[in-house]
Amino acid sequence: MQDTEEKYLLETAMGEIMPMKGVHLAEIKIGNKTLQKEEWDSHVDTAQWTKRLILNISQWITCKFRNTNYFFTQALTGHGSFTTYTHRIAKTVNNRCRYCGDTDTPEHTLFSCIRWEVRRGAVKVYLGEDITPDNIIIRMCQSKEKWDAGFNFIIKIMERKEQEERADQNRQ
Numbered sequence: 001m002q003d004t005e006e007k008y009l010l011e012t013a014m015g016e017i018m019p020m021k022g023v024h025l026a027e028i029k030i031g032n033k034t035l036q037k038e039e040w041d042s043h044v045d046t047a048q049w050t051k052r053l054i055l056n057i058s059q060w061i062t063c064k065f066r067n068t069n070y071f072f073t074q075a076l077t078g079h080g081s082f083t084t085y086t087h088r089i090a091k092t093v094n095n096r097c098r099y100c101g102d103t104d105t106p107e108h109t110l111f112s113c114i115r116w117e118v119r120r121g122a123v124k125v126y127l128g129e130d131i132t133p134d135n136i137i138i139r140m141c142q143s144k145e146k147w148d149a150g151f152n153f154i155i156k157i158m159e160r161k162e163q164e165e166r167a168d169q170n171r172q
């Protein structure tokens, strides 16, 4: 269980990544579904994931290069094109990865799925080491060049994944 200060810091950070598109902590809108804050708080897995990515909260808050958008927020919160999430809200029939069949968590998509291996190799050149959930944001906050490389890596995967899902749905 988080202590109060940690919880406050996490909520501050979440508040800062959420303001876009009318998304804020009291009422979190994902697609056509609106989660109430209590609902959000009870999503322990999601909070844990965000907390793991934003390991160094003061670095995150003071990071000069930080920006967010729809796809980046999806990746950071886990509320997006991940079947572990879409299955939970009954949008998909199971929680398997569409590309490899593994359980499709945010960590799987961004850091291990074979579908995005080439992109992962490319971003490694910019960030200077193999990326993991525990180092990517820390690395990105080190320079504008690193931020842009990491940011684009994340949003391009999310964008592409959503496009491919939509294309599949249209074929059905």
Ligand SMILES: [Zn+2]
Residues within 6 Å of the ligand: 097, 098, 099, 100, 101, 102, 108, 109, 112, 113, 114, 115
């Ligand atoms: Zn996969």
